[in-house]
Amino acid sequence: MQIRSLLSIASLLFLLISMPSQVTAVDCMADQEKALPEVMQCLSNQIQQLAGENKRLQTDVVNLQSNVQKLTSENQNLQTEVANLRGENRRLRNDVTKLKDAVQVAKNGNVGIGTNTPGQLLELLRNDADVAVRFHDPGQYWYTMGIDRSDAGTFKITKGGNLDANSILSLTYVGNVGIGTTKPQYKLDVKGTIRGQNVSPSDQRLKHNIHPLHDSLTKVTQLRGVSFNWKDNSQNQTTQIGLIAQEVEPIFPELVSTDSKGYKSIAYGKLTVVLVEAIKELQQQVAALKAQ
Structure with a gap:
């Protein structure tokens, strides 16, 4: 069996047992005639010796497949910080010590970032800062949208790299919408000039006390x-x-x-x-x- 295949198997074994370590030595596979069980036992011994050290696993895995779940990379020198990959609820952890999940894919297909219990197809949670998503092209155009914790939980779409940038649209928690303002006082509060056709209900059947x-x-x-x-x-x-x-x-x-x-x-x-x-x-x- 080729060394790359053995490394792939060892990497998969490492992911499954959730060890926060790095295996870089290939002494176990120096002899390519060595039986596979002996190679796996040698690798297992190395992993156990490294247990508890805060290291990273560096692999040359290009395609690691378990049923339909894949970890893929075009760069064979990339490092993976995945510490736990498991069954029905697929988790990618970024903090092995505290067991915090960076990304959670629930068995119903919902994806959570910062939460282990996503209630929608995509749910984001952040306890200590703004919850925002940022968009930008290779040029000068940046847009950010999310919840501004410093502004009473107002949902904003801004022109710039953060929620403190120039506000395009704001939605307060009480339901007021602001265009060009972050402090809308009415259901629709526009700072600037608007153009359009405005009509108001005026049917007699809707009125009484007419004088x-x-x-x-x-x-x-x-x-x-x-x-x-x-x-x-x-x-x-x-x-x-x-x-x-x-x-x-x-x-x-x-x-x-x-x-x-x-x-x-x-x-x-x-x-x-x-x-x-x-x-x-x-x-x-x-x-x-x-x-x-």
Whole structure:
């Protein structure tokens, strides 16, 4: 039997008995005429002598097959740190002393990284740091996604090599989604400009306590339109136009909302209804003047 075949058998034996050692001597196989049982006994003796030492097994195994489970390598000089490979739950251990599993493949096909009991096809667990997956091409493009432990368990997709990089999308544990922000205060919080078609449910069958608006023209004349610039440099720095929420709230409280930090927003879309009624009232005044 060839020396490589004997090394493969010895490597398999070593994996099965889960010894954290390294076998590099080939004295047992110096005589290629030696019977296989004698070779295996010699290798077993070497392994037992090395028991307890924190060493690595260096093999030239190109294809080690047990049923359908394979360890393969194109490089015959690679080292394997596999300390335990076993039956129904296939484990690859990276800490022999503490018996921690680096990768666990359950008998139902679920794969766990950092956990021995994966509940899904792929489950990741990390107790002392962020749980993240990183993607990058050979060039400059990096993306990372995962759970940021330092940010109340927010799930993030970031542009960069870690979760502290520029956030593209954030999902907080309470269900708020942020695009361009890691602190979304609403179900959807976008920092930047959005484009699209927005519609709102308005079917009469969904409403009750329906009443017409009154004095819309008088109220509209109390509003003050202004031009301004945002203090936050990450916002659009071109000159903007709008209303001041604190000035609108006493006149149309229905148009103003306040978030958990006390910042106020205006539902500009609802202002259209007020303007419609104001125009109608103005038209009535014009018609009355013409009739005189």
